[in-house]
Amino acid sequence: MPAALVALMICVFAIGTTEYVIAGILPEVAADLGVSVPAAGQLVTAYALTIVVGGPVLTALTVRRPRKGLLLALMALFLAGTVLSAVAPSYEALLGGRIVSALTHGTFFAVTTVVATSMVPPDRAASAIAMVAAGLNLATILGVPLGTYIGQQFGWRATFVVIAALGAVGAAGVAALLPRSEAGSGGVLRAELAVFRRRGVQLALAMTVFGYAGVFTCLTYIAPLLTEVTGFSGQAVSVLLTLFGVGALVGNLVAGRLADRAPMTSLAGVLAALAVVLLLFPLAAGSKVAAVVAVVAFGVTAFATVPGLQSRVIAQAEGAPTLAASTNISAFQLANALGAAIGGWIVSDFGLTRTGPVGALLALVGLLITGYAIAHDRRVARTTGQGGPTEQVSQPVGA
Numbered sequence: 001m002p003a004a005l006v007a008l009m010i011c012v013f014a015i016g017t018t019e020y021v022i023a024g025i026l027p028e029v030a031a032d033l034g035v036s037v038p039a040a041g042q043l044v045t046a047y048a049l050t051i052v053v054g055g056p057v058l059t060a061l062t063v064r065r066p067r068k069g070l071l072l073a074l075m076a077l078f079l080a081g082t083v084l085s086a087v088a089p090s091y092e093a094l095l096g097g098r099i100v101s102a103l104t105h106g107t108f109f110a111v112t113t114v115v116a117t118s119m120v121p122p123d124r125a126a127s128a129i130a131m132v133a134a135g136l137n138l139a140t141i142l143g144v145p146l147g148t149y150i151g152q153q154f155g156w157r158a159t160f161v162v163i164a165a166l167g168a169v170g171a172a173g174v175a176a177l178l179p180r181s182e183a184g185s186g187g188v189l190r191a192e193l194a195v196f197r198r199r200g201v202q203l204a205l206a207m208t209v210f211g212y213a214g215v216f217t218c219l220t221y222i223a224p225l226l227t228e229v230t231g232f233s234g235q236a237v238s239v240l241l242t243l244f245g246v247g248a249l250v251g252n253l254v255a256g257r258l259a260d261r262a263p264m265t266s267l268a269g270v271l272a273a274l275a276v277v278l279l280l281f282p283l284a285a286g287s288k289v290a291a292v293v294a295v296v297a298f299g300v301t302a303f304a305t306v307p308g309l310q311s312r313v314i315a316q317a318e319g320a321p322t323l324a325a326s327t328n329i330s331a332f333q334l335a336n337a338l339g340a341a342i343g344g345w346i347v348s349d350f351g352l353t354r355t356g357p358v359g360a361l362l363a364l365v366g367l368l369i370t371g372y373a374i375a376h377d378r379r380v381a382r383t384t385g386q387g388g389p390t391e392q393v394s395q396p397v398g399a
Contacts, residue, residue, distance in 0.1 A: 002119050005131050007173025008112050011075060012135030014167035015108060017143030018082060018101055019047055021163070024148030025156040032156065033091045046095055047102040048337065052330045055106020059326035062107065063192050067115050068178050074104040074111070075171035079164055086160035106333075110326035113310055115178070123260050125314070130256025130307040137252055137303060141245035145238075192323035200316035200380075201324055203373040208309045208331040209338065211271050211366025215302040216339025217346070217359035218278055222295070225281075225352045230291045240295050247299025255304035259311055264377070267308035268370045274301040275363040281356030312373075 022029070022043050030040040062070055081100030088094035116128040143163075151159040195201050218225075226232045226240060258266035277297045284294035310328060317324035339362070343355045 002177075004119065004174065004177040004179070005116055005128060007170055007177050008071075008116065008132050009135040009138075010170035010173060011071075011167060012109065012112065012132055013138050013143060014163050014170055015078060015101075015105055016136040016139030017147055017166075018078075018085075018160075018163050019105065020139055020144045021147035021151075021159060022047070022098075024144055025151035025159055028151050028156040029094070033088075033094065035091050039091070043095060043098050047098050047105075048333050050099050050102035051105045052333045052337075054103045055110070055326045055330050056323060058103055059107045059110055059323050060192065063322055066180070067111055068174070068180055071108065071111055071115070071174055071178070072171060074108045075167060075174065077101075078104040078108070079167050079171070082160050082164040082167060086157045086164065106326045106329040109329050110322055113314060113325050114321050117311070117314060119179075126259030126263060126307045126311040127253075127256040129310050129314075130252050130259075133252055133256075133303075133306050133310070134249060137245060137249035141242060141249060145242065191320040195317040195320050195324050196327075198316060199376060200373065201313065203369055203376065204309070204313040204316050205328060205331050207267075207312065207366050207369045207373065208328055209335050210362055210369060211274075211305055211309065212332055212335035213339040213342070214274065214278060214359040214362035214364075214366065215305075216336045217343040217362060218281060218298070218339075218355045219302065220340040220343050221347055221352055221355050222298075224347075225285055225355070226291060226295075229285045229352055230288055232288065232291070240292065243292070244295050244299035247296040248303035251300035251302070251304035252306055254300075256307040259308045263308055263311060263315070264370065264374050267305065267312065268367060268374070270301060270304045270308065271363050271367040271370060274305065275360040275367065277301050278356045278360035278363060281359075282353040285353060285356075 026037055026040050026043075029043070030037045033040070062073075065073070078101050081097045081102075081104070083097075084100060085094055085097030088097055112132050113129050116132045117125040120128045147159045147163065150162055222244075223237050223241070226237050227234065232240065255266065255270055258269075277294065281294055281298070284290040309332075310325065313324050313328040314321045339359070342358060342362070346354045346358050
């Protein structure tokens with residue numbers, strides 16, 4: 001893999017840590033700024049909503065920019081938001097810093113995935129996406145625990161200082177290693193918007209929303225499930241979540257290789273495996289040994305969906321993929337919010353052990369959409385006379 005992908009992965013690691021670490025330092029933030037913990041928790045909500053809305057908008061506004069210059073400009077904006085967060089004298093200033101950082105999130109990931117796929121042969125595109133996305137896995141495994149420790153030992157502001165330093169290292173690597181590029185494909189916003197008329201793009205976005213919502217229906221409430229049902233201590237849950245992150249890293253990288261060979265078949269298999277794991281989670285929660293196995297399996301299958309879902313959108317939006325890729329990042333965030341909301345309703349009315357089966361139903365909806373997309377690909381292949389494998393069939397506008 002090109003060395004530039006490592007630099008991009010470091011940037012993704014810094015951005016991912018910024019998103020997730022706030023949960024670990026929330027008490028320190030609330031105490032220092034004189035707000036309640038629930039009020040401080042709105043920093044998470046604001047970040048997610050900014051990604052959902054701001055990502056596609058910023059991508060649309062910058063689609064004509066050369067990609068290397070755009071990535072560096074986005075990192076500069078991210079660093080500005082992170083530094084503002086580190087020195088924020090008030091809750092409102094910290095909220096502003098978080099919003100500035102979040103503005104870069106969707107567009108940076110979208111452009112990064114498009115750039116990553118352009119740097120490797122077509123049959124290694126999903127692996128390139130998986131390598132860049134590994135930065136998010138490492139953010140959960142290393143970034144959040146280390147950021148939380150730094151925040152607890154040296155103050156929450158120190159956490160943002162370290163993140164800014166890591167982001168600067170990644171940006172320097174991008175500046176030095178990423179080849180110069182032309183403007184985004186097509187360079188015309190109309191072309192980027194037109195791809196949303198393609199049935200394949202619409203189906204790909206639906207696959208992300210429903211398939212990934214199943215993950216967060218269970219994952220959002222996994223800590224209380226493991227403590228209240230399985231009987232683990234809080235410290236043990238921290239270790240289990242680290243194991244979940246390790247499983248996520250493995251699942252992401254392995255799925256990237258599988259998606260290079262058979263994108264849709266492997267994605268369907270991953271969604272089916274995810275549904276099985278979620279369905280069996282209540283049974284596993286009754287035993288500590290089984291629960292450990294289930295947590296690792298959950299991590300593997302949950303993040304094994306990412307390379308296939310993102311590469312699918314890029315393939316279906318061939319010719320103008322950047323805005324579609326950014327919208328898919330928003331779809332992941334929408335799935336997060338949808339899954340958490342459904343999970344909260346299930347926990348309130350039916351109990352913690354029901355989140356797994358309901359998550360499995362959502363994953364099955366994603367699987368059904370994937371099956372329909374495969375059938376649609378075959379119809380398009382017959383109609384256009386492309387012939388051959390129908391794993392990733394790009395489509396004309398309106399198909």
